[in-house]
């Protein structure tokens with residue numbers, strides 16, 4: 510499973526890894542590979558096809574937008590003293606103190622919301638991990654075809670703008686696939702670990718900027734999340750989390766300095782946000798629902814669970830005729846389980862998760878986590894997200910472009926789904942026929 514772990518290398522139980530799929534595209538001639546510098550950084554560039562511009566950007570258009578995702582960062586951590594650069598960007602720019610991640614508060618769906626401006630019932634991507642009814646197995650949503658709608662990346666490409674993705678996590682590389690004009694190819698330099706350390710990611714972002722200068726660059730920095738997930742004791746959690754915050758902050762500072770020293774800053778917006786925050790649980794606060802479901806005579810053998818850290822997605826696989834009774838039973842068993850916060854029907858309007866999220870969505874209370882189907886092996890790590898406790902995120906817009914308000918806070922409830930409409934508004938590239946689910950925040 511991949512819901513709460515930093516992610517298995519190739520998702521779970523299906524075909525080739527995203528990196529292997531990317532290399533196959535390069536071999537097939539759909540993208541060309543360019544190696545940069547002594548560090549062996551590799552980028553691929555789209556050849557013709559969908560990524561080719563159908564319109565030309567007016568000459569002299571120097572607008573640039575950079576989206577920096579500090580994966581798993583909590584808003585309060587910006588005030589902890591380890592992140593002077595992030596704090597300066599926040600305080601000097603346009604800050605949204607009420608900002609939040611969206612259900613399910615996991616990495617893949619929130620990055621997809623950022624780049625589509627749409628909720629999961631439209632994007633097709635409700636969580637990191639789903640039970641794929643067609644395949645009959647739980648898998649990671651790491652395939653490029655998992656995103657069912659247009660992204661702002663493609664919208665910009667069609668309008669003649671150049672785009673770039675620098676994504677530190679293999680599943681993000683996978684799900685955004687070949688959409689960007691230029692893509693960092695981490696495979697040649699990073700062992701297939703599911704995650705590249707931030708120094709590599711930022712080096713790639715810097716090189717992409719210098720080499721290709723895309724109008725939009727989408728960067729995921731995974732270290733803060735990774736260190737949150739993998740530490741087991743309270744003091745070491747705090748120590749390595751602080752170290753990760755400090756390091757990532759320094760890298761962000763270097764990047765901003767580069768924008769300034771190369772004259773890009775005054776033409777740029779820099780959107781900094783997290784995809785979710787992080788919550789920690791003790792080893793005696795683990796919820797596992799599979800055995801309870803299987804102990805029930807109605808449900809036994811007919812409930813599949815896709816665990817997503819702080820959220821369990823429950824799928825009824827029995828007959829349609831008993832589905833309604835089964836949903837009621839699943840909900841009542843879940844709600845009677847210690848540590849469970851809520852167990853709404855997936856079809857509840859406010860969730861907007863779509864059918865890939867199953868029939869019942871179970872959220873845990875703060876300080877708990879799910880491990881399913883195996884109560885021990887599937888999720889041994891204390892740091893998790895996906896549940897409401899991990900909704901608050903940092904979200905601020907900086908940059909030297911005149912459209913960015915200075916030293917201002919907004920009372921609006923900004924969300925991850927607002928990133929694409931904000932970018933589209935900044936570049937003036939219109940909106941989807943059925944509109945955005947988010948709002949332009951500039």
Ligand SMILES: [Zn+2]
Pocket residue numbers: 580581615616617734784785
């Ligand atoms: Zn994340």
